[in-house]
Amino acid sequence: MQKELGQIFLQFGKQSGGKIYTVTVVRVSADLSVARVYLSVFPVKKDEDPLAYVKDHTSQIRYELGQKVRKQLRIIPELSFFIDDSLDYIDNIENLLKN
Numbered sequence: 236m237q238k239e240l241g242q243i244f245l246q247f248g249k250q251s252g253g254k255i256y257t258v259t260v261v262r263v264s265a266d267l268s269v270a271r272v273y274l275s276v277f278p279v280k281k282d283e284d285p286l287a288y289v290k291d292h293t294s295q296i297r298y299e300l301g302q303k304v305r306k307q308l309r310i311i312p313e314l315s316f317f318i319d320d321s322l323d324y325i326d327n328i329e330n331l332l333k334n
Contacts, residue, residue, distance in 0.1 A: 237261040239303045240272060243296055251288050254278065259319040263312060270312040273319035289316050 237258050244256040260273040276285040289296070293314055301311040 236263065236270065236300070236304065239300055240296075243299050243303070244274070247289075247292070247296065254285070254288075256289070259321070267308065267310045267312055269315060271315050271317060273317050275319050275322065285318060286316050 237260070240261060241258045244258055248254050248256050255277045257275040257277075258272060259275050260271075262271045262273075263269070274286070274289065279285045293316070297311060297314050300314070304311070
């Protein structure tokens with residue numbers, strides 16, 4: 236599912252004004268009803284919510300995912316999007332260790 240969402244976000248990034256969306260982790264519930272998708276977004280402005288555009292188009296993304304995986308999955312999960320801030324966390328730790 237992560238691979239398929241990655242391909243969808245390649246096309247999606249072109250439509251959203253040149254942002255690069257990277258699907259870092261997808262966690263699916265045991266009953267396949269909910270998928271938590273963690274995204275890394277570049278570039279992000281300070282005043283901007285990077286997930287606003289994604290959340291506005293969640294139904295379209297879920298539809299495209301359903302078209303790609305309809306032969307493998309019976310249920311297309313509801314998608315919840317979150318920002319993956321692990322890279323920021325790693326940078327923060329590295330900066331603290333340098334000082």
